[in-house]
Each structure stands twice: as structure tokens, then as C-alpha cells.
Ligand code: GDP
């Protein structure tokens with residue numbers, strides 16, 4: 001098992017420890033008609049629209065968000081994974097193999113009214129080798145009388161069969177309790193926005209771009225009194241500023257207030273300071289001097305922000321100095337320099353004249369909205385299935401990689417994890433990312449794609 005993630009450049013790098021772990025995944029496997037879909041619907045409480053069950057139409061790979069007792073997990077119905085050709089027994093066994101590698105726990109569904117068939121036995125044989133927990137649901141136990149058949153399913157060698165009726169709901173609570181006990185804890189959000197306080201903004205940019213001028217303009221006369229904002233602790237270096245009817249916390253503004261001298265040797269500290277401000281913020285406004293060519297230093301700061309996974313607004317300052325010629329030039333520079341962040345929000349401002357300064361807050365808000373957004377697993381997979389059917393991943397080394405399912409494991413920044421059976425070409429990964437943005441937007445926010453390759 002290898003884990004990979006896309007770096008900001010779209011290159012595939014080996015996943016770090018910090019690579020997002022999705023919420024735990026439960027794969028549901030079993031023969032056709034044992035009631036897998038019915039049970040999945042039951043687990044979901046039908047909270048998400050489930051793909052229509054049209055007879056004769058192969059069911060898509062589907063994954064959904066589930067919630068039980070306050071814990072979230074992803075349920076994957078493996079119905080659509082069955083490759084044809086090999087016959088039912090081989091197909092279901094192959095499905096079980098995949099399920100084992102792409103999930104944290106497996107639920108084998110068996111029809112208790114039929115008992116264990118040769119196919120069930122074959123699947124059980126595969127699952128007994130699993131290093132993940134495996135549970136057996138004895139489905140279609142609609143009444144007490146049907147309980148009599150359940151004990152026979154001990155023969156599968158996978159422990160105690162759990163009686164359930166997907167159709168009527170009987171026993172489903174106990175089944176879900178057992179599922180939760182088997183799944184690992186779900187990871188928490190890494191960058192929490194400690195519930196309700198002001199959103200944290202960093203104002204960064206190279207010396208003399210106009211940071212302190214803009215801060216003064218924004219703060220105006222209405223300096224917010226710290227004590228007036230209940231339950232908020234403000235570091236002495238931070239500043240609360242009301243913009244557009246909302247209070248924002250501008251982090252690490254002390255350095256902007258004091259005129260830091262730009263003599264040699266201080267640049268290193270200035271860059272450390274910038275990094276710290278980026279880390280402390282949720283959204284970063286990068287000031288660029290629109291009257292001068294974009295510099296390496298500007299691009300470096302933008303890279304730092306993308307790598308830190310923060311929402312991003314590009315504020316082109318000194319717009320009062322921009323004439324028609326400079327404007328044309330700037331457009332060319334942007335096309336060349338900002339190819340990595342076509343999704344960033346832009347505002348053209350002048351700290352001197354106050355031009356368009358009021359547009360900053362809406363841009364910050366829009367970027368943060370994207371940064372906070374999560375596409376539900378069901379919706380994500382419906383989109384993914386359609387896309388992959390129209391444009392399958394290119395064959396690599398004679399093998400067709402398969403994308404099994406995806407889940408957005410995290411927000412802040414949005415992080416999508418794709419589960420695949422093979423390596424995806426860099427070009428194809430970029431294609432997926434581009435289409436993802438076309439469909440779901442996420443203006444102003446970086447997105448991380450991480451790929452879990454299971455062989
Ligand atoms: P899948 O192919 O494994 O996904 O099975 P489905 O969920 O499509 O169910 C197959 C058939 O079994 C359907 O006609 C369901 O209504 C029926 N079924 C599913 N669960 C139960 C159950 O708990 N009790 C009974 N009596 N029928 C069920």
C-alpha cells in the first residue's frame with residue numbers, strides 16, 4: 001500500500017504523516033440480492049439521495065457519509081465493483097479483495113433466509129485473511145422466527161453473525177454499534193477555527209508594498225476595543241478591525257505598525273515573520289505593488305500560502321499609479337506568474353486613495369467560504385463516476401487503473417482523497433482537479449488531492 005499526494009505543482013510526492021486521513025471507511029460486500037443496498041440505505045437513514053435502482057443497470061460505485069452516535073464514517077457499497085467474466089464466485093471474491101484494501105472495516109452481508117452459499121464461503125475465505133476487522137450481517141431477519149437460521153452463519157468463520165433486517169430496521173442499531181466499535185476513531189479537523197471568534201487574516205507582502213498604509217486605511221478611526229468582543233483573546237500583536245459589518249482579527253500586525261527597517265540582515269527575519277503570520281491566519285491577503293513588475297519574492301510568498309493551505313486573496317495595491325500600458329503589462333505578468341493560483345480572489349485597491357478597499361472584506365469572506373466547504377461524499381462520487389465513465393484514466397503499463405471512490409476528508413483546506421487501484425498519470429490527476437473546480441468552484445481556496453493507491 002502506497003500513499004501519495006499532489007504537491008502544489010501537481011507533482012505526485014510521497015504522502016507525509018500529515019496527509020489527510022479520511023473519515024474511516026466501511027465497505028459493504030456480498031452476493032447480489034442479499035440486501036446490500038437496502039442495508040446501506042438503512043445505515044444512512046436515507047439522508048443522502050441514493051442512486052436509483054433501475055433493474056438491468058449496473059450500479060455505480062457509490063460512497064456516502066454516514067453518522068451514528070455522533071461519529072462520522074464513509075459507507076461504500078461495492079456493488080459496482082464486480083468485474084464481469086470471472087463468474088459470480090470470482091467476481092465477489094475480487095470485490096472483497098478490493099474492499100479489504102480500500103477500507104478500514106468490512107461488512108459482509110449474507111441472506112440468512114438462504115444460509116451460507118458456496119459464494120458466501122468463497123468470500124469468507126478471502127475475508128478471513130483480512131487484517132481489517134470483518135463483521136457479518138445476517139440480513140433479512142425480519143422476525144424472531146427467522147433468528148433460528150442465524151447461528152448457522154458461524155460456519156463462515158468470521159465470528160458472531162449479527163442479525164438484522166435492512167428492510168424493517170430490526171437489529172440495525174446493534175449492527176451500527178458493532179460497526180463503530182470496529183472502525184478506528186475519525187481524525188479531527190487539523191486547523192480548527194475555535195468556534196465563533198473573528199476570522200483570522202494576515203496581511204503580507206514585500207517591504208514598501210503598502211501594508212501599513214492599507215492597515216491604517218482599513219482600521220480608520222473605528223479602532224475596535226478589544227474588551228467589547230466577548231470571549232475573544234487578542235494577542236498584543238494582533239488587531240481587531242471591523243470591515244463590512246464583521247469583526248476580523250488581523251494577525252501579527254505589530255510588525256506592520258512599527259516601521260521595521262529594511263537594512264540588510266532583517267530580510268531573513270521579515271520572511272520568518274511572514275511565515276508565522278501565514279500559519280496563524282485562516283486567510284491571507286497578499287499585497288502586490290501593481291505599479292511595479294511582479295517579483296520572485298511575491299511569488300515565493302504565494303507559494304508559502306498555498307503550501308500552508310490557507311485561503312488566498314491577491315490585493316493589487318497602488319492602483320492609482322496604474323495606467324493603461326501598465327495594465328496590459330500586468331495582465332501578461334499575471335498570465336505567466338500566477339498559473340499556479342488561477343483560483344485566487346483578486347482585488348485592485350489603493351491604500352492611498354481608498355479605491356476599492358471596501359472590496360477586500362467580501363473577497364476574504366468568499367475565499368473563507370470555499371476554504372470551509374465540504375462536498376458530501378454522495379455528491380462527490382456521483383460527479384466522479386460520471387466523469388470517469390466519460391473519460392477513464394489512461395492505461396499504465398498495460399493496466400487500467402481504477403478509481404474506486406473518493407471522499408473529501410477535510411476542509412481548511414479542502415482535501416479530497418481518491419482511492420485507486422493503480423497509479424494515475426499526472427496529467428489525469430490535473431484533469432480531475434480542474435474538473436473538480438469547474439463543478440464545485442472553491443474560489444479563493446487551495447485544494448489538496450491525495451491519492452491512495454491500493455494494489
Ligand atoms: P443487493 O443486490 O445486495 O444490493 O440487494 P438489494 O438491497 O437490492 O436487495 C435485494 C432484494 O432483497 C430486494 O428485493 C430487497 O427488497 C430485499 N431485501 C433487502 N433486505 C431485506 C430484508 O431485510 N428483509 C427482506 N425480507 N427482504 C430484504
Ligand code: GDP
Nearest residue numbers: 207208209210211212213317318319350351352
Ligand atoms: P509597507 O512597508 O508594506 O508597510 O508599506 P507602507 O505602507 O509603508 O508604504 C510604502 C510606501 O508606499 C509609502 O510611501 C506609502 O505612502 C506608499 N503607498 C502605500 N499605498 C499606496 C497606494 O495605494 N498608492 C500609492 N501611490 N502609494 C502608496
